Amino acid sequence: MSFQCEYCVNYEEDPESGESICSIDLDEDEQYCFLIHRTANCPFFRMGDEYTIVHKQI
Numbered sequence: 001m002s003f004q005c006e007y008c009v010n011y012e013e014d015p016e017s018g019e020s021i022c023s024i025d026l027d028e029d030e031q032y033c034f035l036i037h038r039t040a041n042c043p044f045f046r047m048g049d050e051y052t053i054v055h056k057q058i
Contacts, residue, residue, distance in 0.1 A: 009048035 005011045005022060012023045024044045026034065034042065 004045070005042075007047060008042070008044075009046045010044055 006020070008022075010023045011020055013020050022044075
């Protein structure tokens with residue numbers, strides 16, 4: 001079970017901390033299931049190619 005967050009269009013760099021984070025606002029239950037890997041795949045994953053990801057950073 002591996003999440004490929006770095007390929008997701010929702011994975012963004014936080015300008016304040018410089019860290020990459022998921023921009024989806026999860027509620028408490030969704031975050032808990034995601035963190036303990038209860039879900040097989042991230043329900044919010046959207047494949048982004050390098051052009052859409054770079055375009056988002058500009």
